[in-house]
Amino acid sequence: LRLGLRLKSAFMKKASIVNIGNELLNGQTVSTNTAYLGEKLLSIGIPAVSSYIITDDIDSIVRAFNLAADDADIILATGGLGPTDDDLTREAMAKFLNKELQLQDELLQKIKDFFTSRERQMPEKNKVQAYIPAGAKAIANNLGTAPGIMAEANDKLLIALPGVPLEMKQMFEESVLPKLKRLATGQAVEIRKLKCFGTGESNIAELLGPLMQRGRNPLINCTADCGVITLTIIATAEDENKAVRMAERDEKSLRDKLGELIYGTGEQGLAEVVGEKLAQQKKTLAVAESCTGGTLAKLLTNIAGASKYFTYGWITYSNNAKTTELGIPADLIEKYGAVSEQVAQAMAKGARKKASTDFAIAITGIAGPAGASEQKPVGLVYISVDSDNGCDTKHQLFFGDREPIQLRAAQTALNMLRLRLKN
Ligand code: ATP
Numbered sequence: 446l447r448l449g450l451r452l453k454s455a456f457m458k459k460a461s462i463v464n465i466g467n468e469l470l471n472g473q474t475v476s477t478n479t480a481y482l483g484e485k486l487l488s489i490g491i492p493a494v495s496s497y498i499i500t501d502d503i504d505s506i507v508r509a510f511n512l513a514a515d516d517a518d519i520i521l522a523t524g525g526l527g528p529t530d531d532d533l534t535r536e537a538m539a540k541f542l543n544k545e546l547q548l549q550d551e552l553l554q555k556i557k558d559f560f561t562s563r564e565r566q567m568p569e570k571n572k573v574q575a576y577i578p579a580g581a582k583a584i585a586n587n588l589g590t591a592p593g594i595m596a597e598a599n600d601k602l603l604i605a606l607p608g609v610p611l612e613m614k615q616m617f618e619e620s621v622l623p624k625l626k627r628l629a630t631g632q633a634v635e636i637r638k639l640k641c642f643g644t645g646e647s648n649i650a651e652l653l654g655p656l657m658q659r660g661r662n663p664l665i666n667c668t669a670d671c672g673v674i675t676l677t678i679i680a681t682a683e684d685e686n687k688a689v690r691m692a693e694r695d696e697k698s699l700r701d702k703l704g705e706l707i708y709g710t711g712e713q714g715l716a717e718v719v720g721e722k723l724a725q726q727k728k729t730l731a732v733a734e735s736c737t738g739g740t741l742a743k744l745l746t747n748i749a750g751a752s753k754y755f756t757y758g759w760i761t762y763s764n765n766a767k768t769t770e771l772g773i774p775a776d777l778i779e780k781y782g783a784v785s786e787q788v789a790q791a792m793a794k795g796a797r798k799k800a801s802t803d804f805a806i807a808i809t810g811i812a813g814p815a816g817a818s819e820q821k822p823v824g825l826v827y828i829s830v831d832s833d834n835g836c837d838t839k840h841q842l843f844f845g846d847r848e849p850i851q852l853r854a855a856q857t858a859l860n861m862l863r864l865r866l867k868n
Contacts, residue, residue: 458490458491458518458519458628458629458632459491459492459493459494459516459517459518459519460482460486460491460492460493460494460517460518460519460520460521461493461494461495461496461497461512461513461514461516461517461519461520461521462478462479462482462483462493462495462496462497462513462521462522462523463496463497463499463506463509463510463513463520463521463522463523464476464478464479464496464497464498464499464522464523464524464608465499465501465506465509465522465523465524465525465533465534465537465608466500466501466524466525466608467500467501467531469498469524470498470500476496476498477610478523478524478608478610478613479493479496479498481610481613481614481617482521482523482617483496485617485618485622486521486625487634487636487679488634488636489622489625489626489629489634490629490632490633490634490681491519491625491628491629493517493521494516494517495512495513495516495517497509497512497513501525501531501532501533502533503533503536503537503540506522506525506533506534506537506541507537507540507541510522510537510538510541510603511541514599514601514603517601518600518601518602518628519601519602519604519625519628520601520602520603520604521604521606521621522534522538522603522604522605522606523605523606523607523608523613524607524608525537525605525608526574526591526592526593526594526605526606526607526608527574527591527607527608528568528570528571528572528573528574528590528591529570532573534594534605535573535574535576535577535578535594535605538578538581538594538596538603538605539578541598541603542578542580542581542596542598542603544578544579544580544581544596545578545579546576546577546578546579547576547577547578547579548572548575548576549575549576549577549583550575551583552574552575552577552583552592553572553575555585555592556571556572556574556575556590556592559589559590560590571590574590574591574592575592577592577594578594578596580596581594581595581596582594582595582596583595584604584606584616584620584621585616585619585620586607586612586615586616587615588609588611588612588615589607589609589612591607591609591612593605593606593607593616593620593621595620595621595624602628604621606621632681632682632683633681633682633683633684633685633687633688634679634680634681634688635678635679635680635682635685635688635689635691635692636677636678636679636680636692637677637678637692637695637696637710638675638676638677638678638710638711638712639675639676639678639696639699639700639703639707639709639710640673640674640675640676640707640708640709640710640711640713640714641673641674641675641676641703641706641707641708642672642673642674642706642708642715642856642860642863643705643706643860644674644706645669645674646667646669646674649667649674649676649703649706650667652702652703653665653676653699653702653703656695656698656699656702662680662681662682662691663678663679663680663681663691663692663695664678664679664681665677665678665679665695665699666679671849671852671853671856672853672856672857673714673715673856676699678692678695678696678699680692680695705864705867708860708863714744715744715856715859715860715863716744716745716747716748716859717748718863719745719859719862719863719866720745720748720750720751720753720754720755722863722866722867723753723754723755723804723866724750724753724754726866728754728802728803728804728866729754729755729756729800729802729803729804730745730754730755730756730802730803730804730805730806730862731755731756731757731758731759731796731797731799731800731802731804731805731806732745732755732757732758732759732796732805732806732807732808732858733758733759733761733770733771733792733793733795733796733805733806733807733808734758734759734760734761734807734808734855735760735761735762735767735783735784735792735807735808735809735810736784736808736809736810736811736812736826736850736851736854737808737810737812737851737854737855738760738762738812738851739758739760740851740852740854740855741758741806741808741854741855741858741859742755742758742760744855744856744859745758745859756800756802757796757799757800757802759771759796761792764778764783767783767788767791767792770795770799771791771792771795771796771799772795772798772799773788773791773792773795774791777791782821783809784809784810784811784821784825784826784827785809785827786827786829786838786840788809788827789807789808789809789827789828789829789838790807790829790831790836790838792807792809792829793805793806793807793829793830793831793836793838794829794831794836796831797831797832803832803833804830804831804832804862804865805830805831805832806828806829806830806831806858806861806862807828807829807831808826808827808828808854808855808858809826809827810824810825810826810827810850810854811823811824811825811826812824812847812850812851812854813846813847813850814846814847822842823850824842824843824844824845824850825840825841825842826840826841826842826843826850826854826857827839827840828840828841828854828857828858828861830858830861830862830865832865834865837861837865839857839861841854841857
């Protein structure tokens with residue numbers, strides 16, 4: 446029993462993230478540092494269990510450190526290490542640790558050298574950055590003047606890094622991660638991401654049933670972003686092999702249950718997957734867009750190497766453009782309306798003919814907020830995919846503002862092509 450308890454405590458290293466800065470509270474900056482650190486920490490088996498965003502005020506920062514220390518073994522702070530009067534992390538850290546700030550001559554020299562290498566003299570203000578709490582260690586910063594600080598007290602590890610994401614990431618990976626990996630020994634974590642498209646979160650949860658139970662190991666998390674559902678499998682075990690085997694087993698179960706709803710892995714987007722298939726199958730593609738205004742072409746051309754398969758894109762926004770550019774009879778538009786199955790099909794066929802491609806996609810719809818009628822509400826979009834095997838058309842009602850409607854329509858079009866390319 447005792448061994449079990451000891452093992453459990455070795456497994457239980459947890460982190461809390463404290464982000465310091467008024468700019469994070471007034472909407473000026475989104476704390477991407479939290480997301481970055483949360484992901485990195487989890488990947489080494491130290492889950493972040495809380496995060497605090499705190500104003501530039503010493504007592505508030507100390508309070509946040511105390512809360513974080515109640516939650517976790519490791520406190521990771523970012524921001525407030527600069528040279529200006531609103532950079533108070535050093536002082537808050539000293540207060541929290543109950544230590545004096547001490548000038549480190551070596552650090553001062555490094556900061557001076559940083560300026561000298563840029564042919565500048567160190568402003569007097571920067572001298573404060575050479576002070577760290579007694580007993581703490583400095584973390585080297587090769588990209589800026591703010592050194593990080595690492596201190597241990599009452600079984601807690603407190604690490605402060607600069608707020609600038611580029612500096613923070615470099616210092617975390619170089620100096621902090623190796624130390625945390627050592628602390629996390631005994632626990633291996635394997636993380637896999639499966640990307641899905643074509644149904645909603647609740648339907649996925651239903652299909653997966655008990656696999657998504659909280660507290661299960663592997664844990665399966667589900668997030669949704671503009672129609673793309675990301676399933677993250679987090680397997681935790683005593684050793685890496687076992688964690689990998691557990692994650693593999695779950696990945697297989699998910700694939701069996703979700704089939705072609707899964708389009709990719711990791712950070713893959715639909716355009717990347719569709720692009721790979723087009724390139725492999727040596728097929729070409731043209732697009733004709735109306736309500737998406739180039740969103741589909743942009744997604745496709747965001748992928749390096751798209752010139753292998755992407756040849757043409759039209760934004761035929763007006764009826765006249767649809768007629769003159771894609772050869773759509775004016776009376777077809779007159780009869781069915783620009784937002785209709787008939788016009789979507791004619792756009793796809795017209796684009797494919799003009800571009801002489803294997804595939805063409807067309808999108809026409811009402812992105813809103815104006816332009817709707819009783820029969821054709823905002824969010825109604827027709828999408829056609831045309832090839833030698835015929836023309837498929839789908840209509841869907843998307844909800845939300847203009848941009849999400851455009852993005853979802855473009856993603857849905859890519860997904861239709863993905864499913865066509867499979868067969
Ligand atoms: P320095 O003063 O040397 O730039 P610092 O540690 O004082 O470093 P801050 O002044 O707090 O850092 O932040 C610098 C910039 O970094 C901010 O203006 C902001 O744009 C960005 N930043 C700060 N915190 C975060 C965060 N949590 N997520 C993303 N960006 C951040």
